[in-house]
Amino acid sequence: MTALAPARIRSPETGETADPRVEALVNDVIGRVADKWTMLVLEVLAEHGEQRFTQVGALVGGISQKMLTQTLRAMERDGLVVRTVHPVVPPKVEYRLTNLGGSLAEAFCGVWTWAEANIERIERSRAAFDEARR
Template sequence: MTTFVETSGLPADTYSAKCPTRQVIDHIAGKWTVLVVDALLDGGTMRYTELSRRIEGVSQKMLTQTLRTLETDGFVTRTVHPTVPPRVEYRLTPLGLSLAEPISALRRWTETHINEILRARAGHPAEH
């Protein structure tokens, strides 16, 4: 597989509309991706149902879509065990584990500052 620089002759530049880093940032920054990655960081290898229970409010469609995208991008591996019914497990790859620090930091920051954010929201009229 070749890199963006090798195929286009251009350096990776997130501010460029043509750069594939835009799509990756879109995947990584999504709320379900953040929660799935963080859950796998905490839980290690997890089954679909475990992830579904851990991440309240995620629909089956969104969890499936998020896991597929994470697998396609190389952040998650999916292992199917030949049992009846098949047992499917997900775990972070080394690339996925490299997201540990930024994803965990984002979650911790949000939990630390939620009261300030809620106070700020209370002081502003609702957006229309």
């Protein structure tokens, strides 16, 4: 028995199969930003601007220091945030969105808008589904 080949992403403009590098990047970016913590850090920095590490953690809420560090490092690596270390004692480290990170935040703003517009429909659907399973 052979395994099925993964579906190929097609360009929205041309309908042609996407460049494999673009396809890999899209899959990687979706995996990264679909992560709960990345989405929340993105939202915090978009809403509040440049923040210190501890402020980001407090505004996100429920995130461990280790997970916040990992999330911010991954976002920095992808060019979504800039980490600025101020040469003072104790060290002061701040994070802010780059233009790239800001454009991603704008793109995901549509998800929040969609969620607000459809929350009652989704809650009704979930309740009906759960009731049918009882």
